[in-house]
Amino acid sequence: MTEWNAQTYKAFMQKNHLVESRAVKSFIREAAKQMHWMKIYSDYMQSDPNPVTLSFMDKADKDRQEAIKMALWVAAEEKKQGWKFLENGQEYVNNLMLKYQGDLTNCTDEERLTEQFIDELDQQSRRQSKQVSKRISRKREKIA
Numbered sequence: 001m002t003e004w005n006a007q008t009y010k011a012f013m014q015k016n017h018l019v020e021s022r023a024v025k026s027f028i029r030e031a032a033k034q035m036h037w038m039k040i041y042s043d044y045m046q047s048d049p050n051p052v053t054l055s056f057m058d059k060a061d062k063d064r065q066e067a068i069k070m071a072l073w074v075a076a077e078e079k080k081q082g083w084k085f086l087e088n089g090q091e092y093v094n095n096l097m098l099k100y101q102g103d104l105t106n107c108t109d110e111e112r113l114t115e116q117f118i119d120e121l122d123q124q125s126r127r128q129s130k131q132v133s134k135r136i137s138r139k140r141e142k143i144a
Helices: 006-015 022-047 051-081 089-099 109-143
Strands: none
């Protein structure tokens, strides 16, 4: 099993000619967030080693690894299908609406799952944008 980090991720992306779309970046931001938590837990372990903090560190590392794997999977899927989930997702849904005359209950399981995945990615991306906006606002308040 590959230990995913920034270097192995970049090497894999380059080797397979994959592109960092908005959806891929969303998973990479999640991996970075988990890495940040791992650093916090690690610092805490230096002053107070305990099994609970160690379990949190393990979970954060597993979540980080999973986020990187998802980013790579999304990049590979986007390359294979020839369109990007977030950048072209609305067009995909619009085409489904036309194909099924507005009744998406008739779409195939694969089409339904793709539409749901696009929606979940969009929600994840929006949540991350809100979090960034809040951090920027707090920094501005501190400066002012």
